[in-house]
Amino acid sequence: MAVNLKTKTVATRENRLGSITGYSGDLYDLAERSCCGSVKNRERCFSQSSTCLSGCAIGPLSGIRDAAIVYHAPAGCCAGVPGSTVLARQLATRIGKTNENMIVGSDLNEQDTVFGAIEALRNIIYTVRENYHPKAIFIASSCVSGVIGEDVDSLSDELQEEFGIPVVPIHCEGFKSRIWASGFDIGDHAVMSAIVKPPVEKKPMIVFKNFFESHRPQITEIFAELGVYPQFVYMNSTVEELSHLSEALATVCICGTLGTYLGNALEEQYGVPYIRTLNPSGIVGFETWLRKIGEVIGKTQEAETYIARERVIYVPQIEELAKQLAGLTAVIGMGPGYTYEVARVLQELGIKVVWAAAWHYDYQYDKNTESDKPDTPPSLDYLKAHSPHNIPLSVADQQNFEVLNILNTHKPDLYFSRHPGSTVWAIKQGVAALYVADEYMMFGYKGTLSFAKSILDTVRNRSFEKNLAAHVKLPYTQWWYQQDNKTMLKAEDA
Numbered sequence: 001m002a003v004n005l006k007t008k009t010v011a012t013r014e015n016r017l018g019s020i021t022g023y024s025g026d027l028y029d030l031a032e033r034s035c036c037g038s039v040k041n042r043e044r045c046f047s048q049s050s051t052c053l054s055g056c057a058i059g060p061l062s063g064i065r066d067a068a069i070v071y072h073a074p075a076g077c078c079a080g081v082p083g084s085t086v087l088a089r090q091l092a093t094r095i096g097k098t099n100e101n102m103i104v105g106s107d108l109n110e111q112d113t114v115f116g117a118i119e120a121l122r123n124i125i126y127t128v129r130e131n132y133h134p135k136a137i138f139i140a141s142s143c144v145s146g147v148i149g150e151d152v153d154s155l156s157d158e159l160q161e162e163f164g165i166p167v168v169p170i171h172c173e174g175f176k177s178r179i180w181a182s183g184f185d186i187g188d189h190a191v192m193s194a195i196v197k198p199p200v201e202k203k204p205m206i207v208f209k210n211f212f213e214s215h216r217p218q219i220t221e222i223f224a225e226l227g228v229y230p231q232f233v234y235m236n237s238t239v240e241e242l243s244h245l246s247e248a249l250a251t252v253c254i255c256g257t258l259g260t261y262l263g264n265a266l267e268e269q270y271g272v273p274y275i276r277t278l279n280p281s282g283i284v285g286f287e288t289w290l291r292k293i294g295e296v297i298g299k300t301q302e303a304e305t306y307i308a309r310e311r312v313i314y315v316p317q318i319e320e321l322a323k324q325l326a327g328l329t330a331v332i333g334m335g336p337g338y339t340y341e342v343a344r345v346l347q348e349l350g351i352k353v354v355w356a357a358a359w360h361y362d363y364q365y366d367k368n369t370e371s372d373k374p375d376t377p378p379s380l381d382y383l384k385a386h387s388p389h390n391i392p393l394s395v396a397d398q399q400n401f402e403v404l405n406i407l408n409t410h411k412p413d414l415y416f417s418r419h420p421g422s423t424v425w426a427i428k429q430g431v432a433a434l435y436v437a438d439e440y441m442m443f444g445y446k447g448t449l450s451f452a453k454s455i456l457d458t459v460r461n462r463s464f465e466k467n468l469a470a471h472v473k474l475p476y477t478q479w480w481y482q483q484d485n486k487t488m489l490k491a492e493d494a
């Protein structure tokens, strides 16, 4: 679907990419049905609560060091704000910078839901402007301001003219979408529509969309060998830097789910190529990713030189560890940008993936430049072509009760999740679990080696999960554990 930067809202992933949160089947079935467009969402009879998309819109934008976010919401919606703020400040300090970004809640109350609070919001924005002097202001909506119809669009237009800086609405009402990754797109849409300017001159720069940039020094070194530098977004970026994104040579991302909207929008609006390939996890992923970057920016030889030099150092060490990991079994539960990538890395390490759960699935992944048609995620295509066996798969928006059923059925050696709220339940059940918190945990050769060592540590000492499980009573009955995951969801047309 074409990006329309003239509108203040962006279509949800359900509407834009046909994304789903309910599926149970297997790798071959999902890949096959994605290609013919027959994947349909299956509803649940019962659902646990999930995550609000506003965190995925506001959290990344809080990394912009000189912007401010005013969240027109009740205090409860702001529960995640302290975490985002502290993290952004710490990550700025780590690179010797200061993050002045403010997230201010408008503290909507019951009276406001009846009479509205747009004037109060205006006054809050004046105060933010006066005290913090941001270079851009994002006005974020919530369920409450959305339901009562607060006109934040008109207020943004008015204040933008008055202040002479971007004042941008971000429509991240939580009820809009079950898929919290829609929040990433909403944040990107705001940046693209109000901050990024048309290019003046090309720069030897690659836009790198990521979360917490823990491998900033390593990536800067790798890119320097290709004669370019990374512009990380949004953590530790500035409004001025973002205004020049259109001057980049290419856009890459650490996670396809995170980067798809920005990458496609920059390509569509300004011709900046979006590199759609495996993410740089594991050996195959990293080499494929680096080669593709080299090809797009005309630095193929430099990429090959790097690969040849580094792989002789690390690949033998990784292979040695893989011998010790061979034969282990694993269940994965993560966002779709990582599920199929991690499955590939585990297979590289000789681990058998007995179940892979993704928190949602974008079955029209975004357009493929070669065919100009919707495409499946490259990581799913790769698995379909190379996995030594078919993998049972499910799609569930972090429904932990389903994860525990799967773990009880398959009794894997390991559970891998990128969300602590899921990892801890596996450990309580007595399953050794590795929390894949950092998006760079298996980045490149070094990351893959360190990831393999972490897995070995996790399986060698199982006393923590054994002790915890022995002292925790889980709320699940035998009846629940006997249910078959494939039959838990309603039929597609029910």
Ligand code: SF4
Binding pocket: 052, 053, 054, 073, 076, 077, 141, 142, 143, 144, 172, 173, 174, 175
């Ligand atoms: S925006 Fe809606 S879903 Fe999100 S935290 Fe607030 S009330 Fe909950």
